[in-house]
Amino acid sequence: MSEPATTVRVNLAERGYDIHIGQGLLAGAASFITDRRKAKHVVLITDDNVDGLHADRVADQLVEAGLEVNVMTVDAGEASKDVDVAAELWETMLQEGTDRQSVVLAVGGGVVGDLAGWVAASYARGLTFFQAPTTLLSQVDSSVGGKVGVNLPGAKNMVGAFWQPHGVVIDIDVLSTLTDRDYRAGLAEVVKYGVIMDADFFAMLEANADAINNRDPQTLIQIIARSCQLKAEVVEADEREESGRRAILNYGHTFGHALEAATGYGPLLHGEGVSIGMVCASRLAESMGLIDSGTTSRQVALLEKLGLPTSLPAGQDPAELVSLMWRDKKVQDGKIRFVLPTRIGEVQLFDSPAQQAVVESMR
């Protein structure tokens, strides 16, 4: 028995698209694509974990549906979000006769989605792009919003584009093979949406923490759909990160990024950094009198229930982290913008709180 599927529409004028969320949806990937685009040739990009687990089935099914398919597999892991890996993909695509009528399909986590999206955005000045995200993080976050790209040495996502997919198909069944840690890392972004935009959703997460931990299908569809919807609302209001609205998605991320950088990208998953970062941001908001301590402790309690870390890893020095933050390239005129909660369900942007307060928030 499958839970009923659901659709979230991302409204972006002529670039609007559907996100289908349900069980077993990958079995219908071929018609999902051909319903939306007369395609004959699909470049399927995946990584070497997801290939054997899920992508090969998708490829078989596309072939059965009469499509010409080239599967291109990159190494699993962040190191594949790389300029040279993209260049290899472009060349392989050229050799395989990829042209403007070809479509690119990403089957994998955020790494595959960001890389494949970038390759799609730039080959022949832009190919039609579909996403089948396979990690919770990519299902609730990276597959929505059109940010694609690769890293430069020392600078994440420094080369890329805004390139909206033509459609996103989220099959929650693929989550069954995901490690516990990767699953929980995705949950951090889910909690984030509750804090920044939707108190009811936050309360729903509190009430259903057990079902979430058990990866209950109905609950999964519900929280993924709501997360996509909330992110879509922000993206619709600020597609190209111009008005500032999109910045609210960075709640917890200023701290999180500093932690990821300080620990050398690896020991701490992105979602884990965000989890700790949200707690720090909330404490900072407390110290500024924006919220009371109960608002922070609700977040800590929920994150802990979901198995996420809420305090700095051993050996991390708050003062050093703060100087890392202020050295970041994005800092303009010495000002950092923090996203801080004013209650559960609402955040605001604050420019440059006192560095000492930021240090304190991490203790």
Place this chain on the structure above:
Amino acid sequence: MSEPATTVRVNLAERGYDIHIGQGLLAGAASFITDRRKAKHVVLITDDNVDGLHADRVADQLVEAGLEVNVMTVDAGEASKDVDVAAELWETMLQEGTDRQSVVLAVGGGVVGDLAGWVAASYARGLTFFQAPTTLLSQVDSSVGGKVGVNLPGAKNMVGAFWQPHGVVIDIDVLSTLTDRDYRAGLAEVVKYGVIMDADFFAMLEANADAINNRDPQTLIQIIARSCQLKAEVVEADEREESGRRAILNYGHTFGHALEAATGYGPLLHGEGVSIGMVCASRLAESMGLIDSGTTSRQVALLEKLGLPTSLPAGQDPAELVSLMWRDKKVQDGKIRFVLPTRIGEVQLFDSPAQQAVVESMR
């Protein structure tokens, strides 16, 4: 005494921009930029020919105006329109602290413009971009329309984007240092605009061939402005090459590209290939009964007056060129679309004329 400058507006909704055309305009590049964008940091990209001739003056002037400037110089020539060269530029830009507030300024020909535009489009998901084209070809063609990108081995412009500049400043004085051949190559595209869109303009070129050959400033401003205007009209109607309208700009190019490829990109400049290609296309139109021979001979006469080649280079075999055309990646289902004149000032698209007729048109 300077001739009065003129402005062509490219109307593309929120991406519209001005093209300033006149004498000595590079001396005002700093205010041209800062009038349009609050900028502090300029990444100036040029090549090693243009650097000493013109770009260093521009850089000095930007510095005098209080801007922070990094000059990045690539080797002159098509080989710099390359994935690895772009990657080096991205890394250098990162090291120099380039951020979203930085702007990129291209000072050079089409190679520099396409490369710098691509780097601008992709760094930090898109920086503001200005062009100061310094060849006639880039002034009348490549700097208008937003196509930017680099080559893959064996495939020109295969990686790129549509990325409109924020403004284009065309200083005709820089043309004084351009070789005769490069100057004439640019004229081929000017003649093209007359044939495809504007009989009066074509007649004006016929009447002013001597002034054009003498690079008379007033005439230059006039023909560059009209060329930009005509290209802008096409681009406004079909910004992303979707409706087919933009295809008319390829008049002479199907033949021209085959010639460039057959001669190994080098012996024949792009504009020279286009010049020969227009004559072939016009003969093909004749053989199909679209035009009389007088329409072709007017083009031949004008092109010859402007010092451009109008027949195949020695040793080129029409039959081989035709098979080259049909092997091109862009050919779909064995069909090639030719842009053919129906009179001076008008072209139409024709799918796949008989291959034998195409062969004959090149004899």
